[in-house]
Amino acid sequence: MARLGRFAAIGTAFALAVVCTASAQEVKTAAKYGDMSTVTQDLLNRAGGDGNNFLHTNGDYNQLRFYPNRQINVSNVARLRPAWIFQTEVKESLETTPIIVNGVMYVTTSYNHVYALDARTGEELWHYKQKLGPITTYCCGPNNRGVAVHGDMVYMGTLDAKLVALEAKTGKLVWQADIADPELGYSETMAPTAVNGKILIGTNGGEYGIRGFVKAFDAKSGKLLWTFYTIPENSVGVWAEKDATGRHMLRDIAAEKAQLAQTGDPYKTLGGGVWQNPAVDLALNRIFFMVGNPSPDLDGSLRPGDNLYTNSLVSVNLDTGQYVCHFQYIAHDVWDLDAVSPPILVDVRNSQGQVVPGVLHAGKTGHVYVHNRNDCSLIRFSEAMVPQENMWVLPTKEGARMLPGANGGVEWSPMAVNPGLGLTYAINLHQPMTYHVESSPYPQGKLWLGGAFKVIPAEEQWGNITAVDYNTGKIRWQVKTPQPMIGGVLATAGGLVFTGEGNGLFKAYDAETGATLWKFQAGAGVNAPPSSYTVDGKQYIVVGAGGNVQLDYKRGNSIIAFTVD
Amino acid sequence: MAGLLWPCLPGADAPSRHGTAGRSRGVRAAVLATTLMVLCQASRADPIEEKVQLCNACHGENGIPQDVQTPVIWGQHQGYLYLQLRDYKRGTRKSDPMSTIAETLERDEMMALAEYFAGKPWPRLGQPSASDAVAAQAQRANVAVNCTGCHLGAYQGDGTQPRLAGQRREYLVKSMIEFRTRTRGNNPGMSDLMLSISEEAIAACAEYLAGLQ
Numbered sequence: 001m002a003r004l005g006r007f008a009a010i011g012t013a014f015a016l017a018v019v020c021t022a023s024a025q026e027v028k029t030a031a032k033y034g035d036m037s038t039v040t041q042d043l044l045n046r047a048g049g050d051g052n053n054f055l056h057t058n059g060d061y062n063q064l065r066f067y068p069n070r071q072i073n074v075s076n077v078a079r080l081r082p083a084w085i086f087q088t089e090v091k092e093s094l095e096t097t098p099i100i101v102n103g104v105m106y107v108t109t110s111y112n113h114v115y116a117l118d119a120r121t122g123e124e125l126w127h128y129k130q131k132l133g134p135i136t137t138y139c140c141g142p143n144n145r146g147v148a149v150h151g152d153m154v155y156m157g158t159l160d161a162k163l164v165a166l167e168a169k170t171g172k173l174v175w176q177a178d179i180a181d182p183e184l185g186y187s188e189t190m191a192p193t194a195v196n197g198k199i200l201i202g203t204n205g206g207e208y209g210i211r212g213f214v215k216a217f218d219a220k221s222g223k224l225l226w227t228f229y230t231i232p233e234n235s236v237g238v239w240a241e242k243d244a245t246g247r248h249m250l251r252d253i254a255a256e257k258a259q260l261a262q263t264g265d266p267y268k269t270l271g272g273g274v275w276q277n278p279a280v281d282l283a284l285n286r287i288f289f290m291v292g293n294p295s296p297d298l299d300g301s302l303r304p305g306d307n308l309y310t311n312s313l314v315s316v317n318l319d320t321g322q323y324v325c326h327f328q329y330i331a332h333d334v335w336d337l338d339a340v341s342p343p344i345l346v347d348v349r350n351s352q353g354q355v356v357p358g359v360l361h362a363g364k365t366g367h368v369y370v371h372n373r374n375d376c377s378l379i380r381f382s383e384a385m386v387p388q389e390n391m392w393v394l395p396t397k398e399g400a401r402m403l404p405g406a407n408g409g410v411e412w413s414p415m416a417v418n419p420g421l422g423l424t425y426a427i428n429l430h431q432p433m434t435y436h437v438e439s440s441p442y443p444q445g446k447l448w449l450g451g452a453f454k455v456i457p458a459e460e461q462w463g464n465i466t467a468v469d470y471n472t473g474k475i476r477w478q479v480k481t482p483q484p485m486i487g488g489v490l491a492t493a494g495g496l497v498f499t500g501e502g503n504g505l506f507k508a509y510d511a512e513t514g515a516t517l518w519k520f521q522a523g524a525g526v527n528a529p530p531s532s533y534t535v536d537g538k539q540y541i542v543v544g545a546g547g548n549v550q551l552d553y554k555r556g557n558s559i560i561a562f563t564v565d
Numbered sequence: 566m567a568g569l570l571w572p573c574l575p576g577a578d579a580p581s582r583h584g585t586a587g588r589s590r591g592v593r594a595a596v597l598a599t600t601l602m603v604l605c606q607a608s609r610a611d612p613i614e615e616k617v618q619l620c621n622a623c624h625g626e627n628g629i630p631q632d633v634q635t636p637v638i639w640g641q642h643q644g645y646l647y648l649q650l651r652d653y654k655r656g657t658r659k660s661d662p663m664s665t666i667a668e669t670l671e672r673d674e675m676m677a678l679a680e681y682f683a684g685k686p687w688p689r690l691g692q693p694s695a696s697d698a699v700a701a702q703a704q705r706a707n708v709a710v711n712c713t714g715c716h717l718g719a720y721q722g723d724g725t726q727p728r729l730a731g732q733r734r735e736y737l738v739k740s741m742i743e744f745r746t747r748t749r750g751n752n753p754g755m756s757d758l759m760l761s762i763s764e765e766a767i768a769a770c771a772e773y774l775a776g777l778q
Contacts, residue, residue, distance in 0.1 A: 135647070139714065139715060140714050142717070159724070436761050443753050452757045452761040457705050457708050457709060549713065549714055550714055
């Protein structure tokens with residue numbers, strides 16, 4: 001999902017806007033209960049071993065989504081029951097990961113509401129409602145995936161492409177910065193990442209001809225520190241003929257070269273959104289993130305070359321945003337099979353059997369990719385988790401059937417890892433589609449698909465949860481679900497894997513075998529990543545049940561916390 | 566003002582109270598010229614009400630348009646209305662009266678007009694609900710191209726995405742067909758999607774959406 005160079009002037013005009021009052025926003029406060037501690041950098045660094053809090057959208061900087069408390073485990077999970085249910089004001093898709101700081105929970109909803117809740121009871125502490133501007137441009141629902149916490153502040157990206165900083169104790173707006181121009185197709189749905197005094201955030205917009213980026217803002221002031229454009233001014237690359245798995249992509253490279261000679265590098269409108277959190281390697285002082293699809297999605301004729309760094313894993317320096325390395329899965333993608341699901345940093349075995357720092361990514365292609373962290377190179381890719389047929393047939397006017405469909409494989413849904421078992425858990429979609437191409441010029445911030453991906457109504461759709469051994473690439477276990485899966489996964493030291501379904505079921509699986517150990521009907525689609533926390537000595541599992549726009553799953557507005565008495 | 570009242574806001578490219586069939590190019594040109602002249606004479610400081618009156622002539626004093634191919638703009642989203650005015654001015658969406666009017670508007674005026682109409686209640690046109698068969702056909706189209714991915718669950722829209730629920734059926738058909746033929750050029754993504762479904766499906770969608778509220 002991205003933006004552009006001839007809009008550099010506009011970008012300059014969109015200088016930082018610092019707002020020091022909360023007058024334009026609506027904040028509802030209630031009696032405070034919890035002790036809202038300051039979130040130190042040390043606390044954030046050690047989040048992976050923190051058995052009380054849940055401080056990052058994906059658990060820790062490595063993004064394992066592995067919660068270290070084992071109080072809720074395979075032997076007692078059958079007795080898991082709701083402890084409380086909080087209903088938000090917004091009945092629309094929920095993609096938030098609840099963040100918990102010392103007994104206080106922060107959740108967001110569609111349309112950029114933020115709630116602080118007492119994590120013991122679900123009691124509302126405050127409610128912040130962002131006053132969105134008239135221009136919001138987004139393809140797939142007014143979603144938000146949650147907040148980042150740092151110091152005594154809470155941070156959120158907005159649908160009108162702003163970054164807001166709120167006071168954690170009250171929800172009052174401290175500052176607000178313009179990230180980009182929403183009229184050109186930029187918007188924010190991802191949760192920011194807070195690290196070393198910086199707030200990192202990418203952008204949506206790969207369906208609108210943006211030029212993608214990751215930006216770092218100063219956590220205290222909102223000042224822009226650096227910008228890494230995901231589309232370099234030379235986006236042509238090496239004219240790759242094969243994808244990451246060695247399959248021929250049927251590119252007409254001669255035609256592309258002729259187009260390049262005629263129209264030049266298409267970098268200004270090439271897309272490449274970053275809409276899920278980066279992983280942070282504190283030792284290397286680098287971040288790793290996934291770059292989305294090129295614009296327009298299905299029409300490659302207007303964008304000759306490999307379209308770097310779309311559909312890639314990219315690593316840059318944390319302090320400067322300087323490029324370090326990348327790996328592109330699909331050069332010159334014309335199927336919207338972009339790289340989205342957030343990367344995970346974990347030690348892996350390389351092809352010689354040595355343990356090396358690795359990076360995992362689950363692709364829309366249906367593979368889990370395993371990389372060497374030093375140079376981003378590919379070590380292996382897993383067995384396909386969903387059917388793959390007719391790859392890589394090119395889109396046609398009439399429509400060409402290919403599997404996976406444009407939603408994946410694995411969509412934005414984060415995986416979870418159990419490092420002790422060497423398994424990563426991915427949720428998948430099987431949604432057969434035909435790919436259609438139509439050519440049209442850049443429409444200045446309007447939807448720019450270059451065709452259509454069309455669900456085939458007569459064909460069965462389904463999903464699965466798949467456990468992959470990332471040291472071998474083999475599938476350990478797989479459980480089929482009646483609907484395509486979207487949301488996210490949580491693994492715990494209690495030997496459990498939690499994930500939800502569009503039909504409202506929220507389930508716990510045995511991490512080793514995939515056996516279903518527990519389930520709960522939430523009444524609306526459970527399409528948000530779960531998290532876990534412990535307060536007053538009691539562990540909870542918490543998840544949002546609000547359905548999903550993209551797959552049209554039943555909407556709701558519940559945040560549900562579960563525990564075992 | 567009475568003679569000026571037919572040029573209107575988004576989509577009103579069939580703006581005559583008497584229909585378009587009998588209007589000559591000469592008459593159209595004369596009215597356009599008059600409209601443009603008066604608009605140009607009006608000060609930028611003119612209260613928005615004057616321009617609102619102009620809009621109301623076609624889009625309805627009570628929010629119900631005079632012509633079935635003129636869209637409801639009362640209660641439509643501000644971002645969407647602004648973008649249509651902007652696009653008329655840019656020329657990516659074309660219509661004689663609307664293009665002419667939009668040429669005279671600056672961004673802040675477009676935003677103000679859009680905000681004004683967005684703040685009005687959506688009118689009830691009393692269009693009948695679609696039959697089960699038609700609704701099913703419309704829902705199949707939604708499964709295929711995911712209309713609700715942008716227009717949202719109850720087709721209420723948001724921001725720059727227009728509300729479709731309860732819009733005039735004839736206008737919906739006209740718009741979707743114009744996207745399909747690329748006559749309406751200000752959203753190629755919509756054109757691509759409309760090209761991937763049949764005209765029968767478009768007709769069913771329009772009937773279904775018109776019957777919603």
